[in-house]
Amino acid sequence: MDILAVITELTSDVSKAGVTLLVKGLLGEQIEELANVSKRGLRNLGSAVKTIYDKWQAKNINLEENVKEADPEILQPILKEVFIGYKSEILREKWINLLESVILGNSVHPRYIETLKLLDTIDANVLNIISEYRKVGNFLNIKSLKGSLQQGGLDVQDDMAIDSLFNLVEINLCYVNTLQGKPTRQDVESGNNVYISDFGKKFMRLVNGEN
Structure with a gap:
């Protein structure tokens, strides 16, 4: 060909x-x-x-x-x-x-490529939503996260949004800000304790075309 x-x-x-x-x-x-x-x-x-x-x-x-x-x-x-x-x-x-x-x-480090492979549509949207919320200092919880996803045309339930948060924390794009040591499930499920990690910020600049 x-x-x-x-x-x-x-x-x-x-x-x-x-x-x-x-x-x-x-x-x-x-x-x-x-x-x-x-x-x-x-x-x-x-x-x-x-x-x-x-x-x-x-x-x-x-x-x-x-x-x-x-x-x-x-x-x-x-x-x-x-x-x-x-x-x-x-x-x-x-x-x-x-x-x-x-x-x-x-x-482009191979880690960025492998990380992007681990995201689905919900993960990618959740990552963007968390970033935007943190920029303006808004309170983030599962209800507001789910609402933002639904406004974007994604039909998601609470458990789907929570699973996405866990995935983003698991692959180090996000971290849980807690003074209690290792974060609990409740810390992640609250949503408001989840922030973009330093690696996540570098990753987003690259895959969002901001580099």
């Missing part, structure tokens, strides 16, 4: 030449290794790269000049997730932002 020809075909608008060059610059010699990727996977890749390309075009920055050939050990696991093409917009955006960091030659 001619990878670049397929990308050009799938990106049928004025940006297709730039997107194709960007894909070629990103993948380098690895492009031949993608011969067995499905057309749907390539469509997802083309869409992801076009999103990045258009973002930089809007800033009047020539992204092609900034492309660095990526480390295969970092690029491959990200591409695998991009090829999947998540239906969840929030997860799709986070993988595209990771890909953008690779395109720009930024350092």
